[in-house]
Amino acid sequence: MSAPVIRYIDEPHPITGLTNGKLGLWLFLASEVMLFGALFSSYILLRVGADSWPDGWDVLNVPLATLNTVVLISSSVTMVMAWVGCRLNNLGKFRFYMSLTIALSLVFLVIKTIEYKPKFEHYEAFLADGALVKGYEGSESITGHLDENDLDKDYILFSPDAVQHGTSGDDEHSDHEKGGEGHAEQIRINRLDIDRLTNFGPKHSNFYGLYFTMTGLHGLHIVGGIAVNLYFLLFGTGMFRSNPAQFSNRIECAGLYWHFVDLVWIFLFPTIYLL
Amino acid sequence: MGGHSVEEISKEVRIYMTVFASLLVLSGVTVGASLLDVSTTVAIIIGLAIASIKGTLVACYFMHLISERKAIYAILALTAFFFAVLMALPAMDLQGNEAFSGRV
Amino acid sequence: MSGHDHHDPGFIRKYVFSVDHKVIGIQYTVTSLLFLFLGFALMMIMRAQLAYPKADFSFLENIFGEAGFVGGTMLPEFYNQLGAMHGTIMVFLGVVPLAVGGFGNYVMPLQIGAPDMAFPKLNMASYWVYFTGGVVMICSFFVEGGAAQYGWTSYPPLANTQPHLIGQTMWLVGMVFLITSSLLGSVNFIVTIVQLRVKGLTFFRLPFFVWAQFITSFLLLLAFPPLEAAGVLQLMDRVAGTSFFMPDGLIISGSPAVNAGGGNPLLWQHLFWFLAHPEVYVLILPAMGIVGEIVANNTRKPLWGYRSLVYSVIFLGFMSFIVWAHHMFMTGMGQSMSIFFQTTTMIISIPSVIILTALILSLWGGSIRFNTPMLFALSFLPMFAIGGLTGLPLGLAASDIQLHDTYYVIGHFHFVVAPGTLMALFAGVYFWYPKVTGRMMNSALGKLHWIGTLVFLNGVFIPMFVQGMAGVSRRLYDQTHYEHGQAVQEWTIASSWSAWLLGIAQIPFILNFFMSFFAGKKVDQNPWKATTLEWAAPSPPPHGNFATEPEVYRGPYEYSVPGASDDYSPQFVK
Numbered sequence: 001m002s003a004p005v006i007r008y009i010d011e012p013h014p015i016t017g018l019t020n021g022k023l024g025l026w027l028f029l030a031s032e033v034m035l036f037g038a039l040f041s042s043y044i045l046l047r048v049g050a051d052s053w054p055d056g057w058d059v060l061n062v063p064l065a066t067l068n069t070v071v072l073i074s075s076s077v078t079m080v081m082a083w084v085g086c087r088l089n090n091l092g093k094f095r096f097y098m099s100l101t102i103a104l105s106l107v108f109l110v111i112k113t114i115e116y117k118p119k120f121e122h123y124e125a126f127l128a129d130g131a132l133v134k135g136y137e138g139s140e141s142i143t144g145h146l147d148e149n150d151l152d153k154d155y156i157l158f159s160p161d162a163v164q165h166g167t168s169g170d171d172e173h174s175d176h177e178k179g180g181e182g183h184a185e186q187i188r189i190n191r192l193d194i195d196r197l198t199n200f201g202p203k204h205s206n207f208y209g210l211y212f213t214m215t216g217l218h219g220l221h222i223v224g225g226i227a228v229n230l231y232f233l234l235f236g237t238g239m240f241r242s243n244p245a246q247f248s249n250r251i252e253c254a255g256l257y258w259h260f261v262d263l264v265w266i267f268l269f270p271t272i273y274l275l
Numbered sequence: 276m277g278g279h280s281v282e283e284i285s286k287e288v289r290i291y292m293t294v295f296a297s298l299l300v301l302s303g304v305t306v307g308a309s310l311l312d313v314s315t316t317v318a319i320i321i322g323l324a325i326a327s328i329k330g331t332l333v334a335c336y337f338m339h340l341i342s343e344r345k346a347i348y349a350i351l352a353l354t355a356f357f358f359a360v361l362m363a364l365p366a367m368d369l370q371g372n373e374a375f376s377g378r379v
Numbered sequence: 380m381s382g383h384d385h386h387d388p389g390f391i392r393k394y395v396f397s398v399d400h401k402v403i404g405i406q407y408t409v410t411s412l413l414f415l416f417l418g419f420a421l422m423m424i425m426r427a428q429l430a431y432p433k434a435d436f437s438f439l440e441n442i443f444g445e446a447g448f449v450g451g452t453m454l455p456e457f458y459n460q461l462g463a464m465h466g467t468i469m470v471f472l473g474v475v476p477l478a479v480g481g482f483g484n485y486v487m488p489l490q491i492g493a494p495d496m497a498f499p500k501l502n503m504a505s506y507w508v509y510f511t512g513g514v515v516m517i518c519s520f521f522v523e524g525g526a527a528q529y530g531w532t533s534y535p536p537l538a539n540t541q542p543h544l545i546g547q548t549m550w551l552v553g554m555v556f557l558i559t560s561s562l563l564g565s566v567n568f569i570v571t572i573v574q575l576r577v578k579g580l581t582f583f584r585l586p587f588f589v590w591a592q593f594i595t596s597f598l599l600l601l602a603f604p605p606l607e608a609a610g611v612l613q614l615m616d617r618v619a620g621t622s623f624f625m626p627d628g629l630i631i632s633g634s635p636a637v638n639a640g641g642g643n644p645l646l647w648q649h650l651f652w653f654l655a656h657p658e659v660y661v662l663i664l665p666a667m668g669i670v671g672e673i674v675a676n677n678t679r680k681p682l683w684g685y686r687s688l689v690y691s692v693i694f695l696g697f698m699s700f701i702v703w704a705h706h707m708f709m710t711g712m713g714q715s716m717s718i719f720f721q722t723t724t725m726i727i728s729i730p731s732v733i734i735l736t737a738l739i740l741s742l743w744g745g746s747i748r749f750n751t752p753m754l755f756a757l758s759f760l761p762m763f764a765i766g767g768l769t770g771l772p773l774g775l776a777a778s779d780i781q782l783h784d785t786y787y788v789i790g791h792f793h794f795v796v797a798p799g800t801l802m803a804l805f806a807g808v809y810f811w812y813p814k815v816t817g818r819m820m821n822s823a824l825g826k827l828h829w830i831g832t833l834v835f836l837n838g839v840f841i842p843m844f845v846q847g848m849a850g851v852s853r854r855l856y857d858q859t860h861y862e863h864g865q866a867v868q869e870w871t872i873a874s875s876w877s878a879w880l881l882g883i884a885q886i887p888f889i890l891n892f893f894m895s896f897f898a899g900k901k902v903d904q905n906p907w908k909a910t911t912l913e914w915a916a917p918s919p920p921p922h923g924n925f926a927t928e929p930e931v932y933r934g935p936y937e938y939s940v941p942g943a944s945d946d947y948s949p950q951f952v953k
Contacts, residue, residue, distance in 0.1 A: 004494030004923035008574050016573060017344040020497040024570045026347050030354040031562055031604045037361045038608035038653075042646055045365035046623065050641050062306065069302045077295045080337050084284055084291075196637055203620030205639040210623075213615050259337040266329045269302075270322035274309035346573065357601050357700055364649050367704070367716055 010246035025253040029260050036264050039214055043271065046206050054207055056273040059200075061115050065273045068111045069265065075104035076262040079229075079255045086248040091240055094251070098233045101258070105226050112219055119200040119208070121145065125158060131193035136160075147186060149197070156197065159186045211272055218268055221261045228254050294336045301329050396507075398499035399922050403506050404485025405815065408808075410506075411477035414513060418468035419885075421461045423878055428453050428461075430875035432857040443520060458856040459528035460546070464516070466531025467550065470658065471557050472513050474800055478665035479561075479599070480509065482807050483568060483592045485815065489913035490586050492577030492931065492951075494923045497570040505563035512556030519549035526550070530854070532655070535613060535624035535647050540631050542617045551614045558607045565596035572596075577912070579931035583689070584950065586911045586935040587675075587682060590689050591668030594696040595661050602657035602700065609650035616642075645710055652703035660699045662796050663763070664692060666803035667734055670756045673810050674738055676909045677753040678745025679946050681936040684737040691730035691737075698727040708776040709783045717776040724774035731767055735760065751825030755806030758833050762802055766794030769844065784854070787847025790840045798836040805832070805888070813906045817918040818899030824891040831884025838877025842870035908947050911935050915951040 007013075008020050016023065047053050056062060078100040085093030123146045127139060136142055144160035198204050202212040232254060239247045305325040309318065335341040340351075394402060427434060437451035447457025488496055496502045519526040524544035529537050538547055572593050576585070585593075615621045620638060624647050627640035675682045682688060704712060704720040739760060747753065769791040772778040782788060805828075812820045849867045851858050858864030858871065905914040913920075915929045929951040937948040 006493075006495055006497060006499070006575070008497075013574050016346045018346055018574075020570050020574050023346065023573060024498060024501075024566045026350055027566045027569055027600060028562070030350055031566075031600050033354050033358055034361065034601050035604035035608055037358045038605035038650055039612075041361050041364050041605075042608065042612060042623065042650070044362075045368055045643055045646050046641070048365060049643055057309070062309075066302065066306050070299060073295065073298045073302065076333065076337055077291060080291050081288070084288060087284060088281065196639075198620075198639075201619070202615060203622075203639065206621070206623060206641050209615060209619075209621035209639075212619070213611065213621070217611065256338050259333050262337075263330050263333050266333065267323075267326050270305055270309070270326050274305065275315070275319050275322045353597070354601065360700055361605060361653065364653070367712075368643070368645055368649060 010243060010249060019249050021249055021253050022256075025256055029256065032260060032264075036214075036217075036267075039210075039217070040267070040271070043210050043214070046210065050206060056275065059207075060211070060273050062273050064111055064115045065269060068108055068115075069269050071104050071108050071111065072262050072265050075101050075108070076259050078104060079258045083248070083251045083255050086240070086244070086251045089244055091237070094240070095233065098229060102226055102229050102233065105222055105229070108222060109219065109226075112215070116212075122200045123158070124198055124200065124204065125156075125189060125194050126196040126198075128193050128195045131190075133187065133189055133193055135187070142189070146197075146199075154191050155188050156191065156194075157186055158189050214268055214272060218261070218264055221264070225254075225258050225261055228257070290336055294332050297332060298329055301325055301332075305329075396503060398495070398503050400484050400488050400496045400499065400502060401815070401920060401922075401924075403502050404481055404483075406506050407476050407480030407484055407509070408482075410510060410513070411473050411481055414468050415473035415477065417517075418465050418473050419882065421465045421468070423882055425458065425461045425465065426875035426878045428458055428856060429858070430872045432859055443525070446523075447525060453856075455856045456528055457525065459530075459854075460520070460526040462854070463527045463530050463533075463550075464520070467516065467527070469796075470531065470662070471554070472509075472516065474662050474796060474804070475561070475658075476509060477804055478662065478800065479568075479592065479595060480506065480564060482588075482665060482669065482804070482811070483564075483595075486811060486913055487568065487589055487592050488571060488575070489814075489916055489920065489924060490589050490911050491572060491575060491580055492912045492915075492925065492929045493571060493575035494925070494928075496567050497575055498567050501563050501567050505560045505567065508556050508563065509560035512553045512560060515549055515553040515556060519546045519553070522546060522549065532651060533613065533647075534651075535616065535642075535644050536626065536629055536631075536636075538613065539616045539624055540636075542620075548614065548617050551610050551617070554610050555607060555614075558603045558610070561599045561603055565599040568592055568596040569600065577929055577931055580912075580950075583686065584931055584934050586668075587671035587685065587688055587692075588665070588668035590692055591664040591671075594692050595664045598657040598661050598664075598696055598699065602654045605650045606654035609647055612650075613647065645707070648707055648710065649703070652706045653700070656703040656706065657696075657699040659792075659795070660695060662800050664695070666759065666763075666800040667692070667738075669803045669807040669810070670738060670759050672909075672911070673752045673756040673806050674741050675936040675938065676810075676907050677748045677750065677756070678742055679748070679938045680741070680745045681934075681938055682737065683740040683743070684733075685934070685936065688734055688737050691733040695727065695730040695734075698723060698730070702727050705774050705779075708779045721775055728767065728771065728774070735764060735767070750809075751820065751822055751829060752806045752810035754826065754829045755802050755809065758829070759799060759802040759806065762794060762798035762836075766791060766796075766799050769794060782847060784852055785847035786843040786851050786853055789853050790843030790847060793840050793843070798833070798840065801836075802832070805829075808892075810907070811913075812895065813899075813902045814913055814916075814918050814920070816896055816899070817901060818895055819902055819906065820895045820899060821891050824887040828884065828888040828891065831887070832881065835877045835881035835884055839874050839881060842867075842874040842877075845870050846874075905949075908945070910937055910947050910949045912951055914949065 006020070008018075010019065012019050078097045082094050082097035082101060085091070085095075085097055122143065124141050124143045126141045127133065127136070133139075133142065142158065142160050144158055146156065147159055148157035150156075200208055202209045232251060236247060236250075239250075305322060308321045308325065311318070311321075313321070340347070393399075397403060397406075424436075424439065427436070433452060435451040436448060436453045439453075440448050440451075443457065447454050447460070484496070484502065488494075516526075522545050524541070524546055526546045527533065527538075527550035529547060533547065533550065541547075572585075572589060612621075612623045616623055616625065622638040622640055622642040624644050625636060625638050625640060625642040626644060629636040629638075629640065671682055671688065702720060702723045704716060705724045708717055708720075742757075769787070773782055773788060773791060809820050809825055812818070846858075846867045847853075850863050851861075851867060855861075855864065859868055902918055904916065904918050906918070907914070912929055912931065916924050917926070930953075931950045932953050933948060933950055935950060937943075937950075939946045940948045
C-alpha cells in the first residue's frame, strides 16, 4: 500500500493561489487573534472597573521592555532575511539569519526573566485598619523585602524599602523597582496587623495578574517559535536540498507565525507598560 | 510576495530595512510620547495609534499582506468582525453596570 | 510522503498512531461513543438520587470513594460532581467529537473526493490531544475532593472559592487540551474543504453535510479561543492566586476572601458564552447535515431548497456569535442590552426554521424508504422542532426571568441535543456503517433501538418542562426538600424510570454495532443507491480512498432525474 498523495503541499492551488500550509497557518493565526483579543478585552474590562491603575513607568521596568521591543523587532527582520536566504537558495545565508533569529529570541527570554525576577522577591504587606507598626502609622501598606515568614510565629520580619511610602493611592506603588537598593532597618510586623501579604507576582493585584498572564502567554508563544525555528535550523538541511520550494514555504509559514508574535508584542508593549 | 529573481528580492530587502528603521523610530516615539503630560484618554489614543501603525507595517510587509491572496483577506475580514464583537464586550458590560446602578 | 518506499506500517502505525483520516474517524467515533455512555451512566446515577433522594448508594463507594457518601446516602457535593461532569463529558467529549471528529473526519474527505485530510499528522495529533484531555477529565474523579462540581459552566466566583480542590483545576487543564484539539481539527477541516475538492466539485455542488462541517469548523476556530483565554484566567485565579473573577468584598463561608479583589465575575460569563453559544450550533449543524444526506437519499428526490439551506447555515453560523448574552438576562445587564440580544436571538431562529422547513418540504411527494437511518432522521425533525420552539420563551427576557435555571431550561436544550442531535448521530451510524465496515447493520434490531430510544427520550425530557414551570431549580439535589418540588416529584420519578429504560433500549444498538461487524450482510460500494462521492469508494475504502480519482459532473442530490435510467444519478458518473 502506498501513502496517498495530497495535493497543494508545495505548489499553490490554482484557484486560491495558496498552499495548504499557508492557508492553515493563517487560519491558526485567526484563532490566535481571537485568543489574544479575548485577553485584551478582559484587560479593558478589568482596568475600567478598577479603582486605581498604576502607571507602567512607576512599577514596571520600561527601559528593559523597550530593549525587548527592539530585540523582537530585530528578530522579525532576521526571520524575514532567513526566508530571503531560502528563496535565493543560499543555505549559508539562511543558517546565519535563522541562528540570529533564535539568538535574539533567547535574548528576549533572558531579558524577560531579568524583568520578572525582582517582582517575585519584592513584597507588599497590606495593613489592617488601625494597625500599629512603628513609623508607618496611617499607611495602607509597606513594601520591602520579606526576611522571615515562619508560619509558626505570629509575626514576620520585614525590611521596608528605603523610599518612604505615602498614604495616597498613587505613591503607594512608586519606585518599587529601585526600592530594593537601600533598606530601612528591619522591622517586625504582627500578623494581626496584616490584611494580606503578597509579593509583586500575579496575585498582587489585577494589574500584575494581567501583566504576568499576558506577557507570560506571549512568552510561551516565543518558546514555541524557538522550538519550530530550531527544528528548521537543525533538521531542515535535507529538505532545503531535496525540495527547496517546500522548504521555503515552511520557512515562510514559520516566519508568519513569528511576525504575529512580534505583532502581539507591539500591542502588548504600550498597553501594559506605557498606558 | 514578489517573484524569485535576485533583483526583485534585493528590492524587497530594501523595503524590509526601511520598515525595520521605521519600527525602531516608532518604538522610540511611543516611549517618548508616554512621557508627555497628557490625559489618559489622549495617551491611549496616541499609544494605540502608533501601535496600529507599527502593526500595519509588520502585517503588510513582513507578513506580506500587501500582496496576498483573496482567500486570506476573506479569513482576516471574518476574524476582524468577530474580533470587533469581542472588543465590544467590555462596552456592553459597562453599559449594563451603569443601568444596574441607576436602578438601585 | 513518498510512495514507493512505503511498506506495511505495522499494527501500531496502522491502528493506533494512524494518519489515515478513516482510522482517526473510527477512533474518534469509538472513543466518543464510550464517553457518551459514561456521561449517560453518570446521569443514570443522578436520576436515581433525584427520584429516591434518601436511597442507599453504598455500592458506588467502591468506585468513587467514600468521601461523597454518608452512611450510603449521597452528599450534595458528589451530586454536583456528577452534574458538572455529565454536562462536560456529553458536550465536549461525546457529542462534538462524534459529530465533528468522528463523522466529519471519516465522511467529509470521502465526500469531497480527497485521498486524506490536508494535514494527516495534525489530524492524528488532534485525536490524541482530545484523548489526553478526556483522560485528564476522568482522572479528576479520583483525586481528593473529586471532580469539578461547579456545573459545566464553571461560573466564578463559586468555581474559584476552593482552590485547594484540584478537580476544577484538572477540568480547566482538560478543557485547554480539548480546545487545542478542536483548533487543530478545525484548521485541518477548513483547509481540506477549500483545497482538496476534486475536479468539478464546486462549492455549490458540495453535499449539505460538508457545508455543515465547513461552518462548524469556523465556529470552532473562532469561538473556542476566547474560552481558552477565560480558562487561562481562571487557572491563574486558582493556581497563582490572582483575582480576575473575584470581586471586591467577597465573603466566603463567613470570612472575607484573602485576595486582591477588583475582579469581574461577569467577565467569565461573557467569555464562556461567547464560545458556548456558537458551541450549540457546533452540536446541531453536523446533525442537520447528516439528516439532510439521509432525507435526500431515502425520499429519492433532491433536497428542497439546497441553496437556501446553505445560505441559512452560513447565516446561522454568523449570527451565533452575537446572541451569547441571552444566557445572561438574569445578571442585571442593562435593558438596552437585553433588547439587543433578544432581537438577535429572534433573528437567529429564522435560519433554523428555514432549514427545518426545507427538510420537511423535502419529504413532500417522495416515495420514502423507511429504513433505520431514515426513521432516526425523520424523528430528528419534530424533536429538534420541540427543542427550538421551547427555546423561544427563554430567548425573551420577560419569560426567561421566570424560567431561568429551572428544569425547563434542561428540557429545552436536551431536546435540541439529545432527541435532536443524538437521533441524527444514530442515523449517521446506521447510514455510514456499511461504508465503514462493508456490512449492513441489522434492520430489526435497528428499528427496535429506534422505537425504544424515541419513546424513552421523550419520557425523560417532557416531564422536565412540567417541573420547570413549577419552579424547580435545575441544580437541586433533592427537590422534595421544597413543597413546590414535592408537588411534581412524580414527574421526576417518571423521568428517572424513562432514563433507565432508555439505557436498556440501547442494548440492541450495542449488540447490533458489534455483531454486524462480523455477521452483517455484506454490501457493495453503494448499498443505499446514493449520489454523493463517498459511495464511489469501495466499502470499506482503502488507505487513499479511491482506486482512481473521481470527477464530479453534477450537484449532490440528483435523484429521480426525468429521463434518467435509474432513480439516482451519482455525482461521479458522467
